[in-house]
Amino acid sequence: MQNITTTLKKLFYLWRRSQVPVKQSIKISRIDNLIIFLICILISIISSYKLLLISPLNISDIFSWFLTFTEALISSGILILVSKKENPTISSRQIILLITLLLAVQASKLVLASTIRPLSMIIPPALIISQGMGSITSLAWVSIASLIWPDPAIAINNNLFLILLVCASVVSLLGGRIRSRAQLLQLSIFVPIGSFLSQWILIGKDKMPLIDKQEIVFANGDIFSDSLLLAIVMLFTILFIPIFESIFGLLTKARLLELADKEKPLIRRLSLEAPGTFEHTLLICGLAEEATRMVSGDIDLVKTGALYHDVGKLHAPNWFIENQDGSKNPHDEIDDPIKSAEVLQAHVDEGLKYARKNRLPKLIANFIPEHQGTLKMGYFFQKAKEKKLDINENYFRYKGPIPQSKETAILMLADGCEAALRAMNINASDNEALDTISKIIYSRQKDGQLDDSNLSKGEIFLIKRAFLNVWKRIRHRRIQYPTTKNNTFS
Ligand SMILES: [Fe+2]
Numbered sequence: 001m002q003n004i005t006t007t008l009k010k011l012f013y014l015w016r017r018s019q020v021p022v023k024q025s026i027k028i029s030r031i032d033n034l035i036i037f038l039i040c041i042l043i044s045i046i047s048s049y050k051l052l053l054i055s056p057l058n059i060s061d062i063f064s065w066f067l068t069f070t071e072a073l074i075s076s077g078i079l080i081l082v083s084k085k086e087n088p089t090i091s092s093r094q095i096i097l098l099i100t101l102l103l104a105v106q107a108s109k110l111v112l113a114s115t116i117r118p119l120s121m122i123i124p125p126a127l128i129i130s131q132g133m134g135s136i137t138s139l140a141w142v143s144i145a146s147l148i149w150p151d152p153a154i155a156i157n158n159n160l161f162l163i164l165l166v167c168a169s170v171v172s173l174l175g176g177r178i179r180s181r182a183q184l185l186q187l188s189i190f191v192p193i194g195s196f197l198s199q200w201i202l203i204g205k206d207k208m209p210l211i212d213k214q215e216i217v218f219a220n221g222d223i224f225s226d227s228l229l230l231a232i233v234m235l236f237t238i239l240f241i242p243i244f245e246s247i248f249g250l251l252t253k254a255r256l257l258e259l260a261d262k263e264k265p266l267i268r269r270l271s272l273e274a275p276g277t278f279e280h281t282l283l284i285c286g287l288a289e290e291a292t293r294m295v296s297g298d299i300d301l302v303k304t305g306a307l308y309h310d311v312g313k314l315h316a317p318n319w320f321i322e323n324q325d326g327s328k329n330p331h332d333e334i335d336d337p338i339k340s341a342e343v344l345q346a347h348v349d350e351g352l353k354y355a356r357k358n359r360l361p362k363l364i365a366n367f368i369p370e371h372q373g374t375l376k377m378g379y380f381f382q383k384a385k386e387k388k389l390d391i392n393e394n395y396f397r398y399k400g401p402i403p404q405s406k407e408t409a410i411l412m413l414a415d416g417c418e419a420a421l422r423a424m425n426i427n428a429s430d431n432e433a434l435d436t437i438s439k440i441i442y443s444r445q446k447d448g449q450l451d452d453s454n455l456s457k458g459e460i461f462l463i464k465r466a467f468l469n470v471w472k473r474i475r476h477r478r479i480q481y482p483t484t485k486n487n488t489f490s
């Protein structure tokens with residue numbers, strides 16, 4: 001009994017550890033690399049060993065086994081590369097999930113080929129992958145899972161293969177875009193209906209029975225059972241997606257939108273305890289959203305990340321200018337630039353603690369340190385210089401890391417421009433606003449803050465234009481309309 005309690009405690013501890021947001025993208029460790037390589041080898045063995053069971057075995061059989069083995073190994077490698085390309089911050093856990101699903105499908109093709117047809121084996125994992133890792137990774141996974149068949153004795157109907165590819169591609173493409181659980185449910189109903197109708201039309205009810213009354217769910221070759229099983233497995237997959245999100249740190253669109261709900265306790269606290277920071281956050285959401293749309297980035301990610309980027313200010317709201325009512329500034333009272341710099345850095349450290357406590361996904365938690373990068377706290381550094389304090393400049397820089405993605409870089413730029421744009425004169429011209437934006441962005445560029453973000457010069461130009469558009473909106477909102485006697489408010 002004690003052993004079970006200890007094991008449960010250990011499991012709970014490991015699970016809690018797995019929720020800790022990490023500052024930088026995870027470098028895949030040697031052990032993880034070894035596990036990934038071993039799974040790839042297993043996939044290759046499962047996909048090819050049947051070719052060695054032919055008797056008598058001749059050289060051409062061994063050669064075709066070797067070809068199939070290498071094909072499976074290289075395909076797994078390409079799949080990992082595609083997933084890394086689409087998700088630069090993909091973790092080793094997610095890669096392990098991706099290839100384990102491939103291993104499971106290859107194994108089930110061997111064991112269950114006579115009971116279940118490929119639609120129910122390939123489409124549900126494609127749904128998980130497209131939701132958690134994107135459409136391109138899912139399409140790559142589907143093509144590998146559909147093309148490598150471990151048992152050469154299994155003959156697949158060409159039309160069925162076509163239906164499988166079309167359905168799996170539709171799920172991959174839509175799964176990467178779907179933004180709510182309700183749409184997922186619709187997909188899990190319409191795809192089986194589509195597969196049922198297309199099988200009926202293309203394969204024909206004469207060649208295959210429409211329904212088997214004895215075995216409704218598991219009758220292979222029966223079109224109705226096939227589609228019913230697909231619907232059941234897809235519904236179960238949707239049910240289990242939140243568990244996959246939690247265990248493998250997957251960030252689906254539905255999860256992002258749930259986190260962006262302003263009624264979430266942490267955001268509610270921000271609006272009540274640090275109203276100035278909350279207002280600043282909302283304006284930054286607008287700026288970052290517009291800029292991300294311009295550079296075709298992940299809008300839902302940047303909006304949610306922006307919402308949580310300054311939650312660390314909850315630890316001491318009145319130490320930040322936007323929450324001060326103008327009466328007294330604690331920084332002036334302590335008159336110690338080093339302490340002030342520590343308070344500023346604390347909004348990042350405490351933010352990460354809040355992220356951990358509230359189990360924010362790593363991709364969202366990354367916005368907390370990366371929006372400040374290694375920026376200099378210029379005001380307090382200047383004060384320290386005035387006081388002739390002998391202290392290194394690095395002490396007045398945030399600990400970083402600098403933005404590692406387009407989205408966190410855009411947030412950093414929006415964060416820098418927000419106060420300047422808000423403070424701008426209502427009568428300022430577009431050119432003046434653009435000039436202010438350009439100066440702030442150039443200073444970040446010159447400081448090396450955008451070096452790891454992959455933002456091109458063209459994209460930076462688009463970001464400036466996007467910020468200008470938002471500024472025009474703000475200005476428009478601030479213009480007071482003349483009221484007349486006959487104003488009807490219509
Ligand atoms: Fe901040």
Ligand SMILES: [Fe+2]
Nearest residue numbers: 280309310415
């Ligand atoms: Fe901020």
